[in-house]
Amino acid sequence: MAGAFPPQKRRAGAQMLVREHAMETQKIIVIVPAYEEAANIAGVIEDIRGNFPAADILIVDDGSSDGTGKIALQHGAEVLTIPFNLGIGSAVQTGYQYALREGYDIAIQLDGDGQHDASFLPEMVSPLVNGECDLVLGSRYLAGGGYKGARGRRAGTAFFSWTLSLLLGQKVTDSTSGFRAVNLEAIELFAADYPRDYPEVEALLLAHVTRLKIKEIPVTMRERTGGKSSINLFRSAYYMVKVFLALIVGFSRRRASRAE
Amino acid sequence: MSRIQYFALAIGFLLTIVIFQLIRKKKLKEQYSLLWFLTVAVIFVLAVWEALLIKISDIIGIQVPSNALFLLALLFLFVMAMHFSLIVSRLTDQSKMLAQKLALMERDLRRAREQREQAG
Numbered sequence: 295m296a297g298a299f300p301p302q303k304r305r306a307g308a309q310m311l312v313r314e315h316a317m318e319t320q321k322i323i324v325i326v327p328a329y330e331e332a333a334n335i336a337g338v339i340e341d342i343r344g345n346f347p348a349a350d351i352l353i354v355d356d357g358s359s360d361g362t363g364k365i366a367l368q369h370g371a372e373v374l375t376i377p378f379n380l381g382i383g384s385a386v387q388t389g390y391q392y393a394l395r396e397g398y399d400i401a402i403q404l405d406g407d408g409q410h411d412a413s414f415l416p417e418m419v420s421p422l423v424n425g426e427c428d429l430v431l432g433s434r435y436l437a438g439g440g441y442k443g444a445r446g447r448r449a450g451t452a453f454f455s456w457t458l459s460l461l462l463g464q465k466v467t468d469s470t471s472g473f474r475a476v477n478l479e480a481i482e483l484f485a486a487d488y489p490r491d492y493p494e495v496e497a498l499l500l501a502h503v504t505r506l507k508i509k510e511i512p513v514t515m516r517e518r519t520g521g522k523s524s525i526n527l528f529r530s531a532y533y534m535v536k537v538f539l540a541l542i543v544g545f546s547r548r549r550a551s552r553a554e
Numbered sequence: 555m556s557r558i559q560y561f562a563l564a565i566g567f568l569l570t571i572v573i574f575q576l577i578r579k580k581k582l583k584e585q586y587s588l589l590w591f592l593t594v595a596v597i598f599v600l601a602v603w604e605a606l607l608i609k610i611s612d613i614i615g616i617q618v619p620s621n622a623l624f625l626l627a628l629l630f631l632f633v634m635a636m637h638f639s640l641i642v643s644r645l646t647d648q649s650k651m652l653a654q655k656l657a658l659m660e661r662d663l664r665r666a667r668e669q670r671e672q673a674g
Binding site for chain 1: 650654661
């Protein structure tokens with residue numbers, strides 16, 4: 295199970311660069327929200343450790359019943375166990391609260407299902423270290439090739455990306471990507487305020503409203519290797535409506551804060 | 555007084571007793587009982603003061619007074635449902651924060667135990 299994701303060394307150059315410049319001074323944590331990911335979590339931990347040993351690993355077990363948290367502990371990760379399922383947004387937020395409390399400078403969000411490739415972590419972190427932006431978004435659609443997601447999801451993502459680009463006045467290609475890295479300013483924001491479920495699009499708007507700078511970098515994602523996806527037709531519909539409503543509400547808040 | 559008025563009064567009394575008992579047994583919080591007592595008060599007023607309902611119907615332009623009653627009842631239920639939605643939202647938020655705090659503290663406890671084991 296531990297060898298599910300062999301560490302990839304093709305970005306060794308970038309990794310060394312980032313490590314030399316900032317790894318000693320910056321405290322970095324990878325927050326991994328995980329719900330019923332017993333089949334994947336060990337591989338995810340090994341993947342992160344193999345590609346980015348400078349970072350601490352925090353698994354946020356969002357009320358799993360399959361022993362996800364226990365496996366993570368056995369593999370030497372730090373674990374937060376939420377007593378019942380809160381939804382991915384609140385799980386991630388708990389991770390940010392931990393990161394803030396423990397004095398981390400940079401937090402990376404990486405899904406517990408193994409879709410996100412940890413070999414991109416050094417590239418995700420370097421714009422933050424260089425002070426180019428406050429939030430780095432790993433986008434499937436900036437890169438050539440790789441897994442782009444199911445067709446329905448792709449259409450939904452495209453719609454939200456288009457709407458969000460309009461609201462942000464900045465091109466966003468993969469608004470539903472949960473692969474992100476943020477600096478302390480964003481950690482503080484997200485620890486205090488983060489959407490509960492389907493948080494990806496809304497969190498970007500929240501960051502924008504708080505005047506954080508967002509930057510997208512190209513990544514490739516894998517198809518999930520174990521467990522099951524939480525997406526079905528009803529949930530997709532709920533996702534669309536919820537996020538759309540959140541966008542409208544978020545935008546009206548932005549206008550209100552401008553008027554002040 | 556007509557038979558329906560007596561019936562309405564009887565229902566009002568019955569509701570009063572039920573609400574009072576629920577509070578006494580601490581199954582209903584006082585703060586939430588106020589709205590229910592208000593309901594009972596409205597039932598009493600309308601039961602005794604027949605002309606009021608007719609007057610209200612006239613004002614909103616409803617020809618049959620009983621329809622005005624149904625409308626008012628529906629509106630009231632709507633407000634009640636809204637009231638509960640607000641309470642549920644608040645409780646959801648509070649339980650979320652509790653769960654998050656618990657997760658963080660549980661980790662601290664585990665860490666403290668491990669350190670104690672290592673020391674002892």
